Amino acid sequence: MRSIGEMARDSGLSVSALRFYDRAGVLVPAWVDPVSAYRWYEPEQLEEARLLARLRRAGMPLADIRLLLAGWAGADTDLVRGLLQAHLRRLERGLAEARSEFSTLRALLDHRENPMTSLRTADVQLSVAAPALAAALDAVRFAAGTDPDLPMLGGILFDMEGEELHVVATDRYRMAVAQAAATGHDGPRVQAIVPLPLADAMRALLHGEEQVRLTVNGDRVSLESGDRQAAGQCLDHDFPDYRRLLHxxxxxxxxxxxxxxxxxxxxxxxxxxxxxxxxxxxxxxxxxxxxxxxxxxxxxxxxxxxxxxxxxxxxxxxxxxxxxxxxxxxxxxxxxxxxxxxxxxxxxxxxxxxxxxxxx
Incomplete structure (x- = not known):
C-alpha cells in the first residue's frame, strides 16, 4: 500500500489534489484509516494517478477524466481513444478560435493611438530626498519581473506627476507600489521604465540624507547624487496601467x-x-x-x-x-x-x- 504522500511524490499530483479527486470520486483510495482518516492506495493505482496527472495537464474536463479512467481500468480502448480524440479536437478548435481573436486584437492595437507615448517622451527633472527614494525602491524591488516574454515588466516604473513620484514593480503574480515626495516638476504626468540593473545602480547611490536629482530626457533617465551619477536607457515599452489593478x-x-x-x-x-x-x-x-x-x-x-x-x-x-x-x-x-x-x-x-x- 502507498501512503498519500508517496502517491503524491510518485504521481506528480499534490496531496491536496489527491484529496480533491477522492472527494470527486475520480481516484478513490483503496483504504482509509477509520481513526486517522489517512488515505492508502494500492500499487496499481499509481498508473491511474499518473494518467490523471497527464490528463489534467492537458486540460481535460473532470467528467471526461472520470469516464476515461473507467474505460482504462476496463481495458475499453475504443472508449479511451474516442475520449482522447474528442478532447484533442476541442483543443484544436479552441486554439483556432484563440488565434482568430488574437489576430483581431493585434489589428486593433496597430490602429489604436497609444496614449502612453506622451508619457514616455516628455522631459522632466525633479528633486527627491535620498532616504525617501531608497525606501521606495526597497519596497518594490522584490516584485519586478524576469520573464523574457514580458520585457516591459523587467524594470521599475517611475511615474511622476506633480509633486508625487510613484515607483511600481510587478511580475503578474505580485505587485508593489511605493511613493516618494518630489519637487521641481509641475507639468504633465511622465513615466519611465528603469531597467533593473540601472535601478540597482541608482539604489547604490542613495546612502546619504541629501536631495538627489532625477532626470528623464526622452529615452534616457539619470540619477545624480553629489558628484556621482547612474544613467542609461529607459525600456522602450509601455507599463501596464497599474492604477486599474488597485481596485x-x-x-x-x-x-x-x-x-x-x-x-x-x-x-x-x-x-x-x-x-x-x-x-x-x-x-x-x-x-x-x-x-x-x-x-x-x-x-x-x-x-x-x-x-x-x-x-x-x-x-x-x-x-x-x-x-x-x-x-x-x-x-x-x-x-x-x-x-x-x-x-x-x-x-x-x-x-x-x-x-x-x-x-x-
Whole structure:
C-alpha cells in the first residue's frame, strides 16, 4: 500500500489534489484509516494517478477524466481513444478560435493611438530626498519581473506627476507600489521604465540624507547624487496601467507583528503545490484564514475551509521584508482575490500577491 504522500511524490499530483479527486470520486483510495482518516492506495493505482496527472495537464474536463479512467481500468480502448480524440479536437478548435481573436486584437492595437507615448517622451527633472527614494525602491524591488516574454515588466516604473513620484514593480503574480515626495516638476504626468540593473545602480547611490536629482530626457533617465551619477536607457515599452489593478474589494484586515508572523510562516505548515497559474512552477503554499476579529491562522494540511486563501510562502516573506515595519496590515478577501500587505502609516506603499489555487 502507498501512503498519500508517496502517491503524491510518485504521481506528480499534490496531496491536496489527491484529496480533491477522492472527494470527486475520480481516484478513490483503496483504504482509509477509520481513526486517522489517512488515505492508502494500492500499487496499481499509481498508473491511474499518473494518467490523471497527464490528463489534467492537458486540460481535460473532470467528467471526461472520470469516464476515461473507467474505460482504462476496463481495458475499453475504443472508449479511451474516442475520449482522447474528442478532447484533442476541442483543443484544436479552441486554439483556432484563440488565434482568430488574437489576430483581431493585434489589428486593433496597430490602429489604436497609444496614449502612453506622451508619457514616455516628455522631459522632466525633479528633486527627491535620498532616504525617501531608497525606501521606495526597497519596497518594490522584490516584485519586478524576469520573464523574457514580458520585457516591459523587467524594470521599475517611475511615474511622476506633480509633486508625487510613484515607483511600481510587478511580475503578474505580485505587485508593489511605493511613493516618494518630489519637487521641481509641475507639468504633465511622465513615466519611465528603469531597467533593473540601472535601478540597482541608482539604489547604490542613495546612502546619504541629501536631495538627489532625477532626470528623464526622452529615452534616457539619470540619477545624480553629489558628484556621482547612474544613467542609461529607459525600456522602450509601455507599463501596464497599474492604477486599474488597485481596485480590489476590501477584505478582512489584521494587524500582524512582522517578526512573529515571519517565524510562524517559516516554521508553520505548508502545502507543496503545482502552480500552473504562476509560471507552472511548484512552490510552498501557506494557507491563511483571517477571521472577522483580526486573527490570522496558518491552516494545517487537510483543512479545507472555503474561506482559506493559499499564498506562495516565498512571495509573502519577501513582501513582509519589503514592508520594513514592525507591524503591517494583512488584508485577505475572497480566495480568488489578491492578498494585500499594507503599512499602517502609508496608504501608498503596499504590495499585492495573487493567491494560489488550493484545489486542482
Amino acid at each position: 480590489v474589494p476590501t477584505g478582512r484586515r489584521a494587524l500582524v507583528e512582522v517578526a512573529a508572523f515571519r517565524e510562524a510562516l517559516e516554521t508553520g505548515p505548508v502545502r507543496a503545490s503545482e502552480v500552473r497559474e504562476q509560471d507552472g512552477a511548484s512552490c510552498d503554499v501557506s494557507v491563511l484564514r483571517l477571521t472577522d476579529d483580526g486573527t490570522v491562522t496558518l491552516c494545517e494540511d487537510g483543512d479545507e475551509d472555503q474561506e482559506n486563501v493559499g499564498v506562495n510562502r516565498e512571495f509573502l516573506l519577501d513582501a513582509l521584508g519589503a514592508g520594513a515595519r514592525g507591524e503591517l496590515i494583512l488584508e485577505v478577501g475572497d480566495p480568488t482575490a489578491p492578498v494585500a500587505i499594507r503599512r499602517p502609516d502609508d496608504e501608498w506603499t503596499f504590495s499585492m500577491l495573487m493567491p494560489v489555487r488550493l484545489e486542482d
